Amino acid sequence: MGGRRLRYLIFDLDDTLYPRGSGLMDRISERIGRYMVERLGFSPEEAEALRRRYYAQYGTTLRGLLEEHAIDPEDYLAYVHDVPLEPHIAPNPALDRMLGRLPLIKVIFTNASEEHARRVLERLGVARHFPIILDVRRVDFYNKPDPEAYRRILRHLKAQGPECVFVDDSARNLHPARALGMITIQVDGDPDDGVDFHVPDILSVEPVIWRLLRERDGHRRSP
Secondary structure, three states: OOOOOOOEEEEOOOOOOOOHHHOHHHHHHHHHHHHHHHHHOOOHHHHHHHHHHHHHHHOOHHHHHHHHHOOOHHHHHHHHOOOOOOOOOOOOHHHHHHHHHOOOEEEEEOOOOHHHHHHHHHHHOOHHHOOEEEOOOOOOOOOOOOHHHHHHHHHHHOOOHHHEEEEEOOHHHHHHHHHOOOEEEEEOOOOOOOOOEEEOOHHHHHHHHHHHHHHHHOOOOOO
């Protein structure tokens, strides 16, 4: 595999760095519904119907609420991420060791807030590996899978797509990255022909990265 040298290893946060079965995103989802009921006055049924439409049309509930209800995004982000992490995720020493072995700059790219990302990374015990967190604010509230969000993170990184590997649990979020030349790795979920690699869990990303480094950059072996 030829092309530019790999520089960045970009990770989604929720349901990617920790298992989707943790229940954390279920709690956040509940908070989103409560926000729409308590702050905007929708019935639970109306809130759920709008959330489904916003997901399909805009990619996230936040973007739909910004476009159609002009909400305060800071209030939204603080409200929906006000959940305890301890019942759902725990320190992951194996992930910490894996990230320490991989010789690329690690980046978080999340539709959530930087505060939420930092809390999750601290809880997992891997915050030291991520010098760059690109949250939804950093891309001016564009979000995955809007291609503009990906173009903006590349501008932040001063990078070209082929210099990046992008890891996410959602194939829908990986497709725009691949269209920009990034190498895409899907963690868990149903395999999708529109991504480059599919792995069962986050620790299985490592052998894929070493394969790419050997093919692209001439690394002869992994540690």
